[in-house]
Amino acid sequence: MSWDLLNIIGTVAFAMSGAIVAMEEKYDLFGVWLLALITAFGGGAIRNLLIGVPVSALWSQGGLFLIAILVALLIFILPQLFLPHWTRWGVLADALGLSAFAIQGALMASAKGLPLSATISAAVLTGVGGGVIRDLLAGRKPLVLHKEIYAMWAVMAALVIDRFELTNPLHLFTLLGLITILRMLSYYYEWNLPARRLGGDKE
Template identity: 60%
Template sequence: MTWELLSIIGTIAFAVSGAIIAMEEEYDILGVYILGIVTAFGGGAIRNLLIGLPVTALWDQSSSFVIALAAITIVFLFPQNLLKHWNIWGNFTDAIGLSAFAIQGALYAVKMDMPLSGIIVAAVLTGSGGGIIRDLLAGRKPLVFRDEIYAVWAIICGAVIGYGLAEQPWELYILCFLTTLLRILSYKFKWRLPYRGLAEKKTA
């Protein structure tokens, strides 16, 4: 039940995220559906490739595809004035998708008896892979490579689950909530990892 709920939460959140970005870029209705679907399932496809599962395993999730299509349709029919508030609540859906899919990916790796490194990689790829593909298709710099902390939260999810610190359903739900909260806070307060730019500063 926990697995299915996390899958539904992540699917809806990322499908909505992809659809809204497609509409921001003024894609037609086909582009909106494609970007929404790719965002919702891209991370799982990348994860499957790297851990040795066939990508075709995604086609077994027929109910998830129906859920994603329904979520995209609702967003597409939303009143225009509500969609203008993407910067307020759009990042919230992305944060939910990141945390839910990161946990789901880690659980998937645990189920396959993978080592800690594999669990963390599965968490990161499942949590951020769809978002990376979404941003690239939309011609944007992927969130995972921006200043704000993003993939680190997926890494922490993978580590927590890999070390067996969250196994019970209620523990996983708390982890999902905390990860979502931390992602929102990192966006709101511009928390970021150390970086070093090579471009020379212009002098007056």
């Protein structure tokens, strides 16, 4: 049940994120659906390739695809219900998606008995991969590469799961809440990793 809930939470949150970015860029309905689906499933597809899970496993998630399509359609049809609140609640949706998918990816690699490096890679790719593809398709610089502490929270989820071998649903959802809170704090207080730039240009 915990696996299913993580899947649903991450899918809804990332589908919302992809759909709203598409609408901000004035994409049509097909574009909204495309970005919603890519944001929700793109990271998982890349993860599957790297940890040896058949890519065809993605197509067994028909219910989740339907959820993502319906979420994107609702946002497209009734933007007045979602867009005014996105500035306030968008970071929460994004944080939930990051946390849920990072934990899911780490659990998947851990269950296959893969080493820590693979667990971290699976967590990061599942948590941020779809968002990176979304930003590239929308012509934006991927957030994870230049601003705020983002992917590091996925790394933290992987380290905790690998170190303590978490499987208890209560422990997993406690970790979900912790990663979500830390992601939101890093957004609101503008925590950033150190960055270096060549030349004299400054932002």
